[in-house]
Amino acid sequence: MTLSARSLRSDAARNRELLLAAAEEEFAKRGMDASIADIARRAGVAKGTVFRHFATKEELVAVVVGGHFVSLGAVAGELLESADPTGALLEFLAVAAEQLQHQDLVFLQAVTEGDSTVTECRNQLHARTNALVDRAQEAGGIRSDVTGSDILLILCALVHTVGLRTEQTPDSWRRHLIILFDGLRPQGASPLPGPVSERL
Amino acid sequence: MTLSARSLRSDAARNRELLLAAAEEEFAKRGMDASIADIARRAGVAKGTVFRHFATKEELVAVVVGGHFVSLGAVAGELLESADPTGALLEFLAVAAEQLQHQDLVFLQAVTEGDSTVTECRNQLHARTNALVDRAQEAGGIRSDVTGSDILLILCALVHTVGLRTEQTPDSWRRHLIILFDGLRPQGASPLPGPVSERL
Amino acid sequence: MTLSARSLRSDAARNRELLLAAAEEEFAKRGMDASIADIARRAGVAKGTVFRHFATKEELVAVVVGGHFVSLGAVAGELLESADPTGALLEFLAVAAEQLQHQDLVFLQAVTEGDSTVTECRNQLHARTNALVDRAQEAGGIRSDVTGSDILLILCALVHTVGLRTEQTPDSWRRHLIILFDGLRPQGASPLPGPVSERL
Amino acid sequence: MTLSARSLRSDAARNRELLLAAAEEEFAKRGMDASIADIARRAGVAKGTVFRHFATKEELVAVVVGGHFVSLGAVAGELLESADPTGALLEFLAVAAEQLQHQDLVFLQAVTEGDSTVTECRNQLHARTNALVDRAQEAGGIRSDVTGSDILLILCALVHTVGLRTEQTPDSWRRHLIILFDGLRPQGASPLPGPVSERL
DNA sequence: GATGAATGAGGGTTCATTCAT
DNA sequence: TATGAATGAACCCTCATTCAT
Numbered sequence: 001m002t003l004s005a006r007s008l009r010s011d012a013a014r015n016r017e018l019l020l021a022a023a024e025e026e027f028a029k030r031g032m033d034a035s036i037a038d039i040a041r042r043a044g045v046a047k048g049t050v051f052r053h054f055a056t057k058e059e060l061v062a063v064v065v066g067g068h069f070v071s072l073g074a075v076a077g078e079l080l081e082s083a084d085p086t087g088a089l090l091e092f093l094a095v096a097a098e099q100l101q102h103q104d105l106v107f108l109q110a111v112t113e114g115d116s117t118v119t120e121c122r123n124q125l126h127a128r129t130n131a132l133v134d135r136a137q138e139a140g141g142i143r144s145d146v147t148g149s150d151i152l153l154i155l156c157a158l159v160h161t162v163g164l165r166t167e168q169t170p171d172s173w174r175r176h177l178i179i180l181f182d183g184l185r186p187q188g189a190s191p192l193p194g195p196v197s198e199r200l
Numbered sequence: 201m202t203l204s205a206r207s208l209r210s211d212a213a214r215n216r217e218l219l220l221a222a223a224e225e226e227f228a229k230r231g232m233d234a235s236i237a238d239i240a241r242r243a244g245v246a247k248g249t250v251f252r253h254f255a256t257k258e259e260l261v262a263v264v265v266g267g268h269f270v271s272l273g274a275v276a277g278e279l280l281e282s283a284d285p286t287g288a289l290l291e292f293l294a295v296a297a298e299q300l301q302h303q304d305l306v307f308l309q310a311v312t313e314g315d316s317t318v319t320e321c322r323n324q325l326h327a328r329t330n331a332l333v334d335r336a337q338e339a340g341g342i343r344s345d346v347t348g349s350d351i352l353l354i355l356c357a358l359v360h361t362v363g364l365r366t367e368q369t370p371d372s373w374r375r376h377l378i379i380l381f382d383g384l385r386p387q388g389a390s391p392l393p394g395p396v397s398e399r400l
Numbered sequence: 401m402t403l404s405a406r407s408l409r410s411d412a413a414r415n416r417e418l419l420l421a422a423a424e425e426e427f428a429k430r431g432m433d434a435s436i437a438d439i440a441r442r443a444g445v446a447k448g449t450v451f452r453h454f455a456t457k458e459e460l461v462a463v464v465v466g467g468h469f470v471s472l473g474a475v476a477g478e479l480l481e482s483a484d485p486t487g488a489l490l491e492f493l494a495v496a497a498e499q500l501q502h503q504d505l506v507f508l509q510a511v512t513e514g515d516s517t518v519t520e521c522r523n524q525l526h527a528r529t530n531a532l533v534d535r536a537q538e539a540g541g542i543r544s545d546v547t548g549s550d551i552l553l554i555l556c557a558l559v560h561t562v563g564l565r566t567e568q569t570p571d572s573w574r575r576h577l578i579i580l581f582d583g584l585r586p587q588g589a590s591p592l593p594g595p596v597s598e599r600l
Numbered sequence: 601m602t603l604s605a606r607s608l609r610s611d612a613a614r615n616r617e618l619l620l621a622a623a624e625e626e627f628a629k630r631g632m633d634a635s636i637a638d639i640a641r642r643a644g645v646a647k648g649t650v651f652r653h654f655a656t657k658e659e660l661v662a663v664v665v666g667g668h669f670v671s672l673g674a675v676a677g678e679l680l681e682s683a684d685p686t687g688a689l690l691e692f693l694a695v696a697a698e699q700l701q702h703q704d705l706v707f708l709q710a711v712t713e714g715d716s717t718v719t720e721c722r723n724q725l726h727a728r729t730n731a732l733v734d735r736a737q738e739a740g741g742i743r744s745d746v747t748g749s750d751i752l753l754i755l756c757a758l759v760h761t762v763g764l765r766t767e768q769t770p771d772s773w774r775r776h777l778i779i780l781f782d783g784l785r786p787q788g789a790s791p792l793p794g795p796v797s798e799r800l
Numbered sequence: 801g802a803t804g805a806a807t808g809a810g811g812g813t814t815c816a817t818t819c820a821t
Numbered sequence: 822t823a824t825g826a827a828t829g830a831a832c833c834c835t836c837a838t839t840c841a842t
Binding site for chain 1: 232233306343346349350353354356357358360361371372374375376378379380381382383384385387388389390391392393
Binding site: 506556576581584 | 633706743746749750753754756757758760761771772774775776778779780781782783784785787788789790791792793
């Protein structure tokens with residue numbers, strides 16, 4: 001009974017994963033203009049099934065975006081244990097960029113504004129990124145006038161351009177990430193104007 | 201008749217400008233989701249008039265985006281005369297960012313893919329940016345492994361985030377631009393992987 | 401086995417009652433717009449269970465409506481024994497109105513058109529109401545040109561308005577019922593045009 | 601020019617009338633469940649055209665319902681000039697019932713709750729009906745404990761049943777109207793409980 | 801050239817109904 | 822028998838685009 005109950009649910013769970021994967025790809029391609037119909041088609045389910053799993057298109061976006069925040073937060077959490085603070089920050093950026101390659105968090109986040117679950121995930125990611133930055137700064141690895149918010153924002157921005165150039169130079173963001181990182185070095189850093197807000 | 205023909209033409213020209221200005225503002229606010237109806241309303245003309253001037257919404261976008269390319273190209277052209285190559289590049293970035301503040305070229309460009317006029321404008325902008333970069337590199341002002349494409353792309357990416365954070369820290373891109381520029385310094389630059397394509 | 405079979409059956413019977421009660425309330429609140437999902441939720445069962453008991457939403461409506469017919473028919477049956485024919489009719493109307501207060505039979509019946517069970521129940525109610533009317537007419541209590549159909553129809557109509565005015569004057573139908581009854585008096589009654597059909 | 605402008609508008613005006621007529625019929629048949637698609641089809645226009653004329657389904661309902669209020673109000677207004685107050689009230693009821701034959705105002709009004717234009721129309725109708733009733737009462741033609749609200753409500757209720765019985769006895773409401781009117785006679789009227797609200 | 805009415809495809813969402821478990 | 826996941830038709834509504842005037 002438990003088994004059958006579980007297997008029933010596992011079908012549903014499978015659809016949920018298919019839907020999230022499909023949504024990920026469709027949102028990556030078309031942003032919020034991705035249609036529920038396309039997502040359903042890609043997942044191989046009927047349109048109605050989408051709404052069984054996610055009450056609203058916005059909720060679907062929130063889950064997708066929230067998932068990224070959680071996942072990035074986990075990466076940051078692990079790297080906070082690293083013995084090499086500066087290297088940890090660099091690795092965080094690399095891993096994060098790799099992971100975000102197909103998503104434009106900055107863009108999709110706009111839709112999610114106000115969803116408390118997503119906000120929470122984001123805040124945690126934020127806190128951890130700030131911690132990573134703090135440690136790198138204390139170690140003298142990066143300039144002291146930069147914040148975690150700056151870095152996350154730039155990171156998202158860089159990744160944003162990926163989708164548009166896939167066929168040509170899908171890896172250009174790697175170059176740009178290094179330029180960014182070089183811009184974070186403390187030696188000879190130019191002074192920055194006004195602070196960035198704490199929100200991502 | 202010549203008179204009336206001319207006045208008609210000047211009326212039409214005026215409408216065209218009104219429409220472009222309105223489109224600029226609406227696209228800035230809502231991206232491609234801006235509706236023709238809203239643009240027409242803001243321009244003070246009827247919906248049908250939009251299509252008399254621009255066969256398609258995409259064409260309207262193309263003209264707006266193309267306008268930005270031309271305008272940025274002009275800025276780059278002037279700065280190519282500057283006696284201070286490195287300063288010229290920095291200034292170009294600052295002016296471009298300022299100008300793009302309300303437009304997301306990278307985003308809107310996707311729609312324009314394939315429009316030959318826009319491509320041409322973009323190529324010119326590209327060529328001039330490359331020239332600016334070359335001169336700065338020759339002067340030893342910036343690292344030698346970076347291209348004009350890299351810089352334009354990063355610039356657009358940074359500006360992309362502006363719209364979403366208007367109320368909080370509308371100027372965060374200024375901070376990020378400086379970080380970018382610091383990342384361009386030749387001293388101790390980390391090696392970059394593979395080249396970026398020539399296309400913007 | 402008998403035991404478990406029986407317990408299953410009584411569970412099913414219980415669910416059936418729960419569903420009918422839930423349907424009654426939901427239909428009262430939202431008419432035919434009440435959703436199966438809401439009814440199931442209110443009854444505390446799964447959606448699928450609704451369809452095990454009632455093949456169709458229409459069938460569920462038919463059973464609910466039929467139940468009212470049966471119940472009203474029973475009331476009429478009892479009152480046929482009364483020693484005061486005119487008082488019996490008045491009481492019938494009062495009791496019926498009270499009972500229908502939350503249901504719009506005339507409305508819901510439209511959906512039931514053609515269901516033979518409901519038709520049967522309705523015919524019985526009809527017959528008994530006609531009998532009540534006949535007796536009252538013989539006793540000289542009400543005008544002779546009115547039929548049971550007239551009265552049932554008017555009754556349903558009056559009750560129909562109840563739902564819409566709940567907060568304001570939930571009892572206005574009591575006033576209207578009396579006006580109706582006064583209209584039934586034989587003294588000085590105006591002649592009525594053409595007969596009403598026998599169907600409710 | 602005025603001519604052409606007007607003819608353009610007259611096409612639109614024609615569609616508007618076609619739509620209102622179609623809406624009238626569809627709402628009569630299915631109440632609020634009438635679909636925009638059906639209304640458009642019946643009017644012979646595309647779905648989108650409905651929304652050009654009426655921003656919302658509710659607005660369409662409001663216009664239809666409001667139209668009835670206005671029209672009934674006009675009838676009442678004329679009859680207020682009559683030399684025979686009691687006859688005027690009877691005629692008002694007859695004309696109103698005739699006109700409402702295919703509409704269930706009480707039902708559709710629920711949707712319109714809160715629309716200020718409709719409310720205004722309804723209030724005027726209300727005021728005039730009250731005036732008709734007052735005059736009939738002063739003339740001793742009808743019982744003194746009844747209000748215009750009572751009468752309108754009953755009238756709508758009676759008419760409500762029409763639609764459901766079209767094929768059988770479409771005119772049964774004529775019978776019921778007379779019964780209602782007989783119930784309004786002052787002689788031997790039974791006392792009515794609590795007052796009805798002023799709102800229709 | 802300009803207008804704005806008309807079109808119709810497509811979008812998000814709901815819901816009765818079916819069916820595997 | 823009961824469950825609840827899946828389906829797909831239908832709904833209201835938006836919007837780029839066309840066209841008669």
